[in-house]
Amino acid sequence: MQFETFTQIYGYTFQREFKKNVEIRRYDSNDYILKVGEAITGLYFLLEGKYYVSSPEITGKELLLRYCQKPAIMGDVEIFQNCLVQSNCIAAETCQLLFVPYALYEQHLKYDSAFTQLLLQELAYKLRTCTISSRVNALSSVSTRLAAYLCTIESTSLFKEYIMTNTLDEVASLIGTTKRHLNRVLKQWSDAGIIQRKEEMIQIINWSKIEEISENVRFE
16 A cells, blocks of 8 residues: 555556565654764655754754655665765654665666656755755845745745744744844834734734735745
């Protein structure tokens, strides 16, 4: 059944003789799937659930980079670059993943053009989302970034999935600022009647003003 689910999500079918080498792994919320500095042992394909990617800082905190929902692949960067795990991947909720051991990839799947194309599509998606986030966070003010974030998650864009979250701490991390700075912007907006705020909850009163502040910048 899991192989059928995999094929539906990723459009690839494993040859029968390879299926015995593939595992289904389950991770509960807050479990580490991959940890920075570890050696990669294979490829992980998300079948169910949601995880987030973060980068540990020298301060001891972790910088939230993005959220991931299916289809999503882990281990591709490390295998192509022959390097240790670059970011922490942590289950945000119960996750079920299909695990392809490195030996199976190295001996067989790396020579399969359809499988390689699947990995390249994932790498291209990661490059695009990382480039977008870097560009927006580097060139825009915090108020513009926050407005752009709100407009993006309200849109129908598929890219909103990698930045959608429910806490101000995580929003601040995603748009490259601090919660303190974010709170200053939100207070200004509240005083101007653009939003209403109750603790972590924000209600947009004037969407046209939010769109104006965003300067047509989007995380997409």
